[in-house]
Amino acid sequence: MPHSDDVDSYTLSGKFLINRTTSSGIILVILGIVAAILGVATFANQSVACFVTPGPFPPCIASYQVPLLAPLYPLSAWLIVLGSLLSFLGVFFATLGHQKGGGDQTHDMSKIGQDPNQSN
Numbered sequence: 001m002p003h004s005d006d007v008d009s010y011t012l013s014g015k016f017l018i019n020r021t022t023s024s025g026i027i028l029v030i031l032g033i034v035a036a037i038l039g040v041a042t043f044a045n046q047s048v049a050c051f052v053t054p055g056p057f058p059p060c061i062a063s064y065q066v067p068l069l070a071p072l073y074p075l076s077a078w079l080i081v082l083g084s085l086l087s088f089l090g091v092f093f094a095t096l097g098h099q100k101g102g103g104d105q106t107h108d109m110s111k112i113g114q115d116p117n118q119s120n
Helices: 004-016 020-045 067-100
Strands: 046-050 060-064
Touching: 004 020, 020 060, 060 067
Parallel strands: none
Antiparallel strands: 046 060
């Protein structure tokens, strides 16, 4: 009889998450999409109003719709590039993991937690 920890680790890595390469690829895709959306939102957050003013006053004033995103404005282009790269790598790893081990396997949900070497 397998130990309960062995069954739990087999349940997660063997049946539910196809393999580590595929699951890490999916995680990278999700993180990349979040980073790219954050970069676009940060870039679109800034608005500049320019006025014709006499004297030493600054002619343009930058304002932000969401003040929490203001510190990220200088990094917005890098966030978009980083998010795109992470998504691309994630798709690569997910495809590689799908081809490497388990792309054509059917996962029977009723067999989760059972030993794969056990015959019925």
